[in-house]
Amino acid sequence: MFPIVLLSVFAVVLLFLGFLKSRSVLLPATLLFLVAALVANFLDWNKTYLYFNSMLRTDNLSMVFTAIVLLSSFLVVALSGSFEDDEAAQPAEYYAIILFSLVGAIMMIGYENLVMLFVGVEILSVAMYILTGSDKRNLRSNEAALKYFLMGAFATGIMLFGMALLYGASGSFTLAGIASYASHAQQGLSLIFYVGLLMLLVGLLFKVSAAPFHFWTPDVYDGAPTIFTAYMSTVVKTAGFAALLHLLAASFTYVYSFWGIILAVVTAITLIAGNVTAVYQNSFKRMMAYSSISHAGYLLIGLAALSAQSRQAIVFYSLAYSIATISAFGVLMLVTRQRGMQTLSSNPLSNESFDAFNGLAKQNPLLGLAMATSMLSLAGIPLTAGFWGKFYMFSTAVERGQIWLLVVAVLMSAVGIYYYFRVIIAMYFRDGATEPIRISPVFRYVLVAAIILTIGLGVAPGLLQGLF
Amino acid sequence: MLTLALILFPALTACLLLLTNSGTTRQLAFGAALIETALAIYAFSTFTPNATSQFGFDYPWIPSLGIRLSAGIDGISLLLTLLTGILVPLIVLSTFNRAYERPGTFYALMLFMQSALMGVFTARDGFLFYFFFEAALIPIYFLAAMWGGANRIPVTFKFFIYTIFGSLFMLLALVYLYYQTPATTGSAHSSAIVDFYKLKLSASAQGWVFWAFFIAFAIKMPVFPFHTWQPDTYVESPTPATMLLAGIMLKMGIYGLIRFILPVTPIGIETWGQTAIILSVIGIVYGSIIAIRQRDMKRLIAYSSFSHVGLMAAGVFSQTETGLQGALIQMLAHGVNVVGLFFVADVIYSRTDTRQLDQLGGITRTTPKLTVYFMIIMLGSVALPLTNGFIGEFLLLHGVYSYNHYLGLAAGFTIIFGAVYLLRMFQKAMFGPTTARTESFADLTLSESWVFVPLVVLVFWMGVYPQTFMKMTEPAVANLMKYIGTTAISMK
Numbered sequence: 001m002f003p004i005v006l007l008s009v010f011a012v013v014l015l016f017l018g019f020l021k022s023r024s025v026l027l028p029a030t031l032l033f034l035v036a037a038l039v040a041n042f043l044d045w046n047k048t049y050l051y052f053n054s055m056l057r058t059d060n061l062s063m064v065f066t067a068i069v070l071l072s073s074f075l076v077v078a079l080s081g082s083f084e085d086d087e088a089a090q091p092a093e094y095y096a097i098i099l100f101s102l103v104g105a106i107m108m109i110g111y112e113n114l115v116m117l118f119v120g121v122e123i124l125s126v127a128m129y130i131l132t133g134s135d136k137r138n139l140r141s142n143e144a145a146l147k148y149f150l151m152g153a154f155a156t157g158i159m160l161f162g163m164a165l166l167y168g169a170s171g172s173f174t175l176a177g178i179a180s181y182a183s184h185a186q187q188g189l190s191l192i193f194y195v196g197l198l199m200l201l202v203g204l205l206f207k208v209s210a211a212p213f214h215f216w217t218p219d220v221y222d223g224a225p226t227i228f229t230a231y232m233s234t235v236v237k238t239a240g241f242a243a244l245l246h247l248l249a250a251s252f253t254y255v256y257s258f259w260g261i262i263l264a265v266v267t268a269i270t271l272i273a274g275n276v277t278a279v280y281q282n283s284f285k286r287m288m289a290y291s292s293i294s295h296a297g298y299l300l301i302g303l304a305a306l307s308a309q310s311r312q313a314i315v316f317y318s319l320a321y322s323i324a325t326i327s328a329f330g331v332l333m334l335v336t337r338q339r340g341m342q343t344l345s346s347n348p349l350s351n352e353s354f355d356a357f358n359g360l361a362k363q364n365p366l367l368g369l370a371m372a373t374s375m376l377s378l379a380g381i382p383l384t385a386g387f388w389g390k391f392y393m394f395s396t397a398v399e400r401g402q403i404w405l406l407v408v409a410v411l412m413s414a415v416g417i418y419y420y421f422r423v424i425i426a427m428y429f430r431d432g433a434t435e436p437i438r439i440s441p442v443f444r445y446v447l448v449a450a451i452i453l454t455i456g457l458g459v460a461p462g463l464l465q466g467l468f
Numbered sequence: 469m470l471t472l473a474l475i476l477f478p479a480l481t482a483c484l485l486l487l488t489n490s491g492t493t494r495q496l497a498f499g500a501a502l503i504e505t506a507l508a509i510y511a512f513s514t515f516t517p518n519a520t521s522q523f524g525f526d527y528p529w530i531p532s533l534g535i536r537l538s539a540g541i542d543g544i545s546l547l548l549t550l551l552t553g554i555l556v557p558l559i560v561l562s563t564f565n566r567a568y569e570r571p572g573t574f575y576a577l578m579l580f581m582q583s584a585l586m587g588v589f590t591a592r593d594g595f596l597f598y599f600f601f602e603a604a605l606i607p608i609y610f611l612a613a614m615w616g617g618a619n620r621i622p623v624t625f626k627f628f629i630y631t632i633f634g635s636l637f638m639l640l641a642l643v644y645l646y647y648q649t650p651a652t653t654g655s656a657h658s659s660a661i662v663d664f665y666k667l668k669l670s671a672s673a674q675g676w677v678f679w680a681f682f683i684a685f686a687i688k689m690p691v692f693p694f695h696t697w698q699p700d701t702y703v704e705s706p707t708p709a710t711m712l713l714a715g716i717m718l719k720m721g722i723y724g725l726i727r728f729i730l731p732v733t734p735i736g737i738e739t740w741g742q743t744a745i746i747l748s749v750i751g752i753v754y755g756s757i758i759a760i761r762q763r764d765m766k767r768l769i770a771y772s773s774f775s776h777v778g779l780m781a782a783g784v785f786s787q788t789e790t791g792l793q794g795a796l797i798q799m800l801a802h803g804v805n806v807v808g809l810f811f812v813a814d815v816i817y818s819r820t821d822t823r824q825l826d827q828l829g830g831i832t833r834t835t836p837k838l839t840v841y842f843m844i845i846m847l848g849s850v851a852l853p854l855t856n857g858f859i860g861e862f863l864l865l866h867g868v869y870s871y872n873h874y875l876g877l878a879a880g881f882t883i884i885f886g887a888v889y890l891l892r893m894f895q896k897a898m899f900g901p902t903t904a905r906t907e908s909f910a911d912l913t914l915s916e917s918w919v920f921v922p923l924v925v926l927v928f929w930m931g932v933y934p935q936t937f938m939k940m941t942e943p944a945v946a947n948l949m950k951y952i953g954t955t956a957i958s959m960k
Binding site for chain 1: 528529530531532533595598599600602603605606610613614620621625628629632633636637639640643644646647
């Protein structure tokens with residue numbers, strides 16, 4: 001509740017700050033606002049409140065998800081470096097849009113009413129359409145934005161249709177109302193109910209880029225400016241999974257036999273499509289897009305099992321994944337920028353390829369370490385947070401007895417190691433003509449923080465225990 | 469608490485080494501490794517020979533899941549911690565005549581590796597075991613891929629993917645076992661390895677768990693047909709990394725067999741043990757035959773190691789007390805011998821720039837010291853009586869023979885073939901006419917001699933008086949036999 005109010009006010013303030021001549025105040029102001037929202041988020045700790053006619057709920061779980069989203073945005077904004085090297089950029093507007101979109105994300109995390117979910121999804125999505133197309137003179141960015149907008153609007157439409165059908169069947173928009181209708185599952189529910197649930201799921205699965213609704217992801221992630229790709233692949237995913245988790249756990253546990261198997265199949269397809277396609281990519285950024293699809297697959301394992309462990313598994317996984325992804329994209333931004341200056345080629349395709357990382361670690365040990373930690377974490381190697389994320393996910397599936405799904409996941413993890421290690425090999429073992437890259441202090445702090453968080457959670461995964 | 473020191477001390481010193489990058493780095497690393505040796509020897513000498521776990525520690529790690537940071541040393545761990553403690557300083561010492569780029573990182577990775585290995589051998593929690601099992605892979609991968617030979621990148625990559633792939637199946641098995649342990653409201657499941665022993669799994673579940681573990685450990689050791697990563701990786705890695713791999717790391721596989729497969733899946737072994745033993749014996753014969761044809765010294769030793777490890781696996785799968793004892797003793801002996809052999813290859817390579825046997829010869833004319841040490845270690849590998857290899861191989865063959873006569877016979881070829889390829893290597897390298905490359909061959913330097921001295925002492929000690937080591941493991945092995953259904957064949 002507090003973060004929503006604060007972020008809305010701060011975003012408006014930021015827009016006005018944009019009138020100032022100096023851009024330099026924007027970055028610290030935004031970071032400060034995010035910290036304020038993060039602190040305010042925890043004011044309700046250990047209490048459960050319902051707001052806005054019981055349409056929004058804050059409890060420990062939603063606060064933890066909100067904190068992850070805010071932390072991710074903090075890291076992303078810190079890495080944006082107030083867009084100092086881009087004359088055409090409008091940092092005030094970007095930051096304001098980010099803050100507004102966070103309001104949507106928080107609504108998706110804490111909704112108790114499907115209308116609230118819809119409003120949240122739309123706020124977040126519209127903000128994303130804009131940010132994707134924010135590099136106005138870049139054709140790829142424009143294409144990505146248009147594609148994202150058209151397909152996203154379509155998916156939202158399906159989702160809304162699903163909500164309407166659910167309302168038709170159960171007579172209620174609230175999660176509790178739908179749950180009480182679904183609890184009569186023995187006497188037979190109307191077909192409309194199942195169709196509605198299915199359409200709602202399709203809409204949300206589209207947002208988290210699960211296969212077979214993932215086709216927009218590579219183009220959009222690739223076309224968007226890297227900083228917003230980092231934002232999209234972390235915040236949107238976390239919020240989307242929080243929404244799915246809340247939806248399924250609160251309203252649809254009675255009809256698990258219906259959607260459990262559907263989600264399990266979607267999970268398997270997502271894992272295979274994401275991982276196998278990622279192997280064939282030559283662009284690091286595109287690889288990360290497919291990798292984000294594959295991680296949607298791992299997160300879906302926890303949903304498809306929906307066991308006692310699922311909440312914890314999804315929280316931990318989202319956090320581990322977000323940190324690793326942001327630091328990887330951060331390093332990519334620096335490398336791309338430097339390559340662009342070195343080769344004087346504005347062709348981003350070659351600057352974002354795996355070859356751009358050749359020999360990086362020799363001249364830039366910090367960048368190498370940050371990237372290596374991220375890749376190890378995404379690959380799920382022990383000593384990093386990603387390992388425990390996968391571990392929690394696998395244990396939810398075992399608890400549910402979905403061994404076949406687990407075998408798919410294990411095989412795909414092995415595939416994943418292949419493409420994540422291509423980056424490590426390029427950085428550490430190949431020779432390339434990279435000079436030391438100048439790293440601004442903020443950037444350095446973010447990367448160091450990401451390394452410490454990833455390894456810290458990897459060594460002591462119990463830290464997050466018992467919070468929610 | 470001693471266990472905690474054994475695990476943490478190398479890791480902490482490694483962090484400090486990362487900050488140094490000068491000529492004294494290797495002295496520091498050597499000093500740290502010596503302290504670790506002292507700790508390991510202290511643990512060995514104060515160990516009470518019974519079936520309990522000693523010097524342990526136990527803290528909550530993930531409280532709500534009942535996963536604990538719990539480790540300790542029992543009879544099965546003891547010899548391996550000793551091996552790790554003794555070999556690492558020797559491996560560090562063996563690098564004193566070489567200058568590796570970025571020594572800080574190089575030696576730090578070796579100590580990180582040692583830390584993880586100590587963790588693997590002492591972990592008493594299934595997930596802690598897995599954690600260290602994988603964590604050991606990262607330093608060795610970087611060691612091999614950063615300082616290795618020309619073809620290092622694809623070769624080490626294959627090694628990494630291969631082993632991780634296997635371990636993932638072990639993770640599956642561990643998670644499955646974890647959920648089979650009883651949980652009541654208020655207390656979570658348990659991942660303690662002893663609780664896995666108490667499970668009464670169905671026969672089919674045991675079969676699956678058996679294979680999941682077997683693939684992981686068989687790749688690590690490696691057992692035929694999972695060995696294809698091994699020769700290339702051993703050859704392309706820098707020799708210290710090869711020594712770590714062959715001397716200590718492959719023991720993780722054997723140790724895993726003893727620690728997990730035997731007690732957790734007794735019915736699984738009843739069903740599938742024969743398949744596993746046949747694969748191991750195929751590896752013994754196949755590895756030996758290929759070793760005979762090798763010209764590259766390092767590759768030859770790699771295949772010999774592959775062959776020897778097959779015998780250890782077969783001994784474990786024979787489920788006899790002698791076989792198990794033999795495997796434990798042979799792990800120590802093989803670690804000592806293989807490190808010695810790889811070091812000989814490294815010494816020769818550093819002076820002649822070649823490892824090809826047909827370009828070598830006549831080295832013995834100028835090198836009395838090297839010849840003697842090489843001879844002793846080579847004979848230890850051949851399993852000559854009064855050397856360390858004899859005790860282990862004898863017990864192992866006895867175990868396999870009592871399991872199945874024909875398999876025992878086939879496994880016995882390891883001794884004959886071993887003699888053939890090792891003596892051939894010795895003869896081709898050391899005797900005969902000198903070649904252009906070996907004309908001015910200098911004998912061992914002081915630091916090189918000091919690598920060999922402890923190894924040679926161990927070769928004789930274990931060969932002449934193995935009781936020092938056997939009495940430590942006997943109670944633990946006897947305890948382990950209680951979980952195995954078959955009749956135990958006493959070794960006395």
